[in-house]
Amino acid sequence: MLRRWGWPLLVGALALLGVLLAIADTALYGPTLGPYATFLIGPSQAVLVQRPSPDPERFIRTRFPERISFGSPFGRLGTMSPVQALRAFLSNGAGLVLLALAVLLLFPNRARVAVQRLESRHGPEIALAAGVAAFLLALGAVALLRFTLIFLAVIPAVIVVAVAVALFGIACIALALGRLLQRRLHLEPVHPLVPAVAGALIVFDLALIPYLGAVALAAVAIAGLGLAVVTRFGSETGWSFRDLDW
């Protein structure tokens, strides 16, 4: 019974945990949002609403919606209620899961190579160390490109490539996490995208942990960047000129 319903239960529990953590993340920081929520949703501001509430009894205990409004993430589009903030969190989670699935769908062979490297001996440590080095390299390169003036225009390309590569790495880490769960919980073999969904939900839940979520997401993103760089975007030959030798 548990073996048969293991995957639906696991995915459902992870999704429910994500919703609960999103609620906690919007509520725990008091009148301001946490770092991850600020990053995703935008800066919050405490305002005093002069007009009376349409239904004063409704929020008698917290009066939360009256005291707080949220700045919009995309420019001056107005304020955002806590419900909208929660919706923004959840849509971000759904976007992360869909992007991870899209990456695995587009590059299955490369994802397999990268996940194999990650599952090998010292794989996570190497990915994390390479991620730190790649991040510092990108930082240094962007700082140096600024002083070249003409090549300044390359900076957005460097950032876009770094984000795309990190996204590929995050998708591979999600798949590896799902496979790890499958092994540890002795779940039955299913379609390979199901463990990837579970892994992406784990990454999303990690990112929503109050206070520590931003650090956890940064660590996963840096490890993903490192994994993609070290495997040359999941290439089977790695960083070698073997492909040119024919």
Added chain:
Amino acid sequence: MKALACARVRVLLEAYVDGDLARTEPETSRAVRDHLVTCADCRRQHEQAVSLPFRMKALRSPAPPASLVAGVMSSIAPQPQASRAAWGLLVPEAVLAAFILWYVSGLDGLTALASGAWSNLQGLAFWGSGTAPLPSIPVADVLLLGAFIALTAIAAYHLSLLAKLDQTATPRLTEHRRA
């Protein structure tokens, strides 16, 4: 069947010993056998040919040297020096990053650098569209520039070491499939 000459028999001898001749040309095989009854030289050749497989079977495989396993394992294991360097380079990177952070007065300074780069980018875009003059090259602090150059060089070298370390630590997919 016509009797065979010695030269012909010696050519056919191998196929005769292997049994191929009896299968493909039974009459020639019989002729070879008749010839061997009468010819002592060819009979000696036949005896040598027959005894060869037995001699090969009698040969024992040489015992592997005691250092074979250790040698193979050390040749496929990641180089310890490269491994040490790959992890050890995190220290100078951290020192340089901390120095840069201190030199630009923390995260605010880094943010100011990023916003400066963004405004330069905007200036370049406006120059490209012909609505503004070419922005001037930002003034570079030599010490900061040196620190960034050192950080970039060390990080690139570090990545190259980590990539090699990773290649030696894990099997290739093609090898896995072949296995």
